[in-house]
Amino acid sequence: MRKKLLVSAVAAATLLLAVPASAATPTPGAPGAGDPYYPTYGDGGYRISHYDLRLKYQPATDQLEGTATLLATATQDLSSFDLDFALNISEVLVNGHPAKFAVAGVQKVAVTPQTPLAAGSRATVVVRYAGVPSTVSTYGFTAWQRTPDGAVIADEPEAAWWWFPSNDHPSDKATFDVSVLVPDGTQAISNGVLTSQSSKLGWTRYNWRENKPQATYLATLAVGKFDITTGTSPSGIPVLNAYSQDLGDNADAARASVERTGELVDWLSGYFGPYPFSAAGGYVPNVPTHYALETQTRVFYSPRQFANGANASVVVHELAHQWYGDSVSLERWSDIWLNEGFATYAQWLWSEHEGEGTAQQLADYVYGSHPDGDAFWTVKPGDPGAANQFDAAVYDRGALAIQVLRTTIGDQAFFALLKAWPAEHRYGNGTIAQFQALAERISGKKLDDLFRTWLYTASRPAAPAAAGARLAAAAPVAEPRSWQQIKAAQQH
Structure with missing residues (x-):
């Protein structure tokens, strides 16, 4: 810490x-x-x-x-x-x-x-x-x-x-x-829309604008030599992606992943509601780090995210943050579950869409992979502490809690909730307590026990009947085919 x-x-x-x-x-x-x-x-x-x-x-x-x-x-x-x-x-x-x-x-x-x-x-x-x-x-x-x-x-x-x-x-x-001035032949990438660029006396100025509220940590800047692609999503959202010209062996896998941004933004809109910003995209610079980050409208991806081939799942994760984390941001850092739990759950939904493991199978796998006494259960996704904000439990146990919520309140209320949260707090901030209140209002159910057990208890919860029989099964659950791609989004 x-x-x-x-x-x-x-x-x-x-x-x-x-x-x-x-x-x-x-x-x-x-x-x-x-x-x-x-x-x-x-x-x-x-x-x-x-x-x-x-x-x-x-x-x-x-x-x-x-x-x-x-x-x-x-x-x-x-x-x-x-x-x-x-x-x-x-x-x-x-x-x-x-x-x-x-x-x-x-x-x-x-x-x-x-x-x-x-x-x-x-x-x-x-x-x-x-x-x-x-x-x-x-x-x-x-x-x-x-x-x-x-x-x-x-x-x-x-x-x-x-x-x-x-x-x-x-x-x-x-x-x-x-507005960034860089030597000619070098580009500057930032959030939002490129409103203009001009060159004079060996320097080029790039002017970027993000016209929706943005948290300071979500502001990004990349300077270098990039190959830039532009287009629109099927629904018409402008998309700009950029790739360092020296990505080496990871270049094609990066493009095969990030170039799906427009398709995936529109797919996620079906779960979370209208895309909240005026542009979308991502960039892949030549850096040695492993992580990706949901920098608003222009996601940062390390090339190492694609070292094992294309990974649309990590793109889904970071784009899901545009609703859960960017448009609706944390009120305090202990609310990190509202970011990482839901971005991970979006990957579970994508896995189900691709036929590589249902959300319930992924929940079964997470629960079955961590027996009683495993340190995994000591991290509370609802208040993990500054040292554990990005612990695997915040992502995996966090998504597991969402699946338990889904099976408890039913699909109709659950999918209404997924859209209602980013709609009610659009361009603002939110807390877990506010999310619970909204879930209770939409479902008509009291959820104190569920949230306390799955987000705030430092031990392995008993599997609730509503989560399905397999969650409580003693036999090991086979690793879903999507698992390794899902885990890539958690690298730091």
Whole structure:
């Protein structure tokens, strides 16, 4: 688990003593968004509605220069606020006036405007900065990956610090304009729609726009030499995919998988409702990592996802996140089941569609593969802890819980629920408690015992009768043909 910063109780007590209770004195924003897993991430004193990022990147030196304009609204009378950022800042302006700024923690910059911000007031924050992102390590790691011809940023639960200042928590979502200047012959890929590009004096500028709210960790940037394909899904959704020109042996398998994006977006719409964004696609850079990530509208795939051949299942997983995780985002990181459990279950539905194992057979296999006493059951998908957010149990036990929910409430209510959740929380955030309440409203059943047993109990649950006889069977269950492709989506 990464080291966390703690607020000094002595300092807090001193502040309380120094300010009369009746005074309306502006105070600093809360040191964090209030997430118990990551108490220093974000700031509790403001919200961001839009990020405008104007960047220049030189692949040869990994030098990044940027001007970020943040449109913010104060949620309290605010004397100062924090930005999550790790590069070198040269200037900060708040409402056009120079502001004081200072490093305040591992990934924190404290900003003090000349004039305090009143609760409810809007502010324009401009930050000028530069640095070499690959040399920056916070909490002992870096999310910025250099490639032979550029760089990639795509990581979870944090990625923004290495390339733009932000209020870095998924509870504060915003729209994005990302404009990137790179040397001619090099391309820049980001979220949303490419609105324009132009070349001058040896440099090319790419302008990307994501016009729907996006969590900061879902913002991505890839610079390099790519083969780019464009088209539409059968229903007309624009699709843009990009492949590094030096993927080697994995190139064809990657294309055979990611080029199915349009088909799979439309297929998933049948389960989850209308696709929530104005574009879809993915990119495969030449990086050594193993994972894929649901970066909004433009999924990041490691080429190693396709080392064993084409894998449409991992594409299904990441595209399912566009509904469960991107359009409807976490309210806090302990709600990770709402992301990974449902993206994994989408793979189970795809397996059933392809005749490679039904959802019930996959549930039987997961349950039967982990006997009593297996450490697998000690991870609670509904609250796994920061160290276990991406544990196999969050994915597999999480999907198993969804299958138990399906058999308990019946297919009619279950498939109505799959569409209702992304419809009711579209472009917002949600919690597991809210999801349970919706499931109870749609099904007419009380589900406290089910959610407590399958999401919040650190032991192997007894197989409920509603889940089917095979789930409780003592005999080993054969591995479904889809299993290895499903598991590939869990690599980190």
